[in-house]
Amino acid sequence: MVYVQSPGQQETDEKFGHLWFASLARFHKVRNSHTWDFDNDHVIEFLRSKLSEKMPTWKRLKIVQGLIWYRNNEGNPYNSEKAYVGKVKAFMKDFGLQTLADFDDIGATEVGSFDRFSRRW
Secondary structure (H helix, E strand, C coil), X not given: CCCCCCCCHHHHHHHHHHHHHXXXXXXXXXCCHHHCCCCHXXXXXXXXXXXXXXXXXXHHHHHHHHHHHHHHHCCCHHHHHHHHHHHHHHHHHHHCCCCHHXXXXXXXXXXXXXXXXXXXX
16 A cells, blocks of 8 residues: 655644654753654653643544654654764775775775675665
8 A cells, every 4th residue: 555645744744743752852851852862651651641631532643643753754863873874884894994095996886785785774
């Protein structure tokens, strides 16, 4: 089954993803939300507070959808950066690269073979 979004759906998802993430971060009194990596327990505690405020089920489901969107599309940039650096280090190790000059002989073929065969990407 293919899910097709309406033209404005991406903007709506983004808007509510950011809105609910900001609300979640405020609820947990997170100071640097841009580096915060929330987990299921954070979300559950937040949703329980919304249940105690008598928020309807449909709206709590929208919170979950927004946070899933946020996790999949924004996530934690610091963790993403760490993951990318790890992948570059693995690439360098596999090809014996030590310096920036060593990349001069690396092309699409090497990158493509690392991508397909190493399973590290």
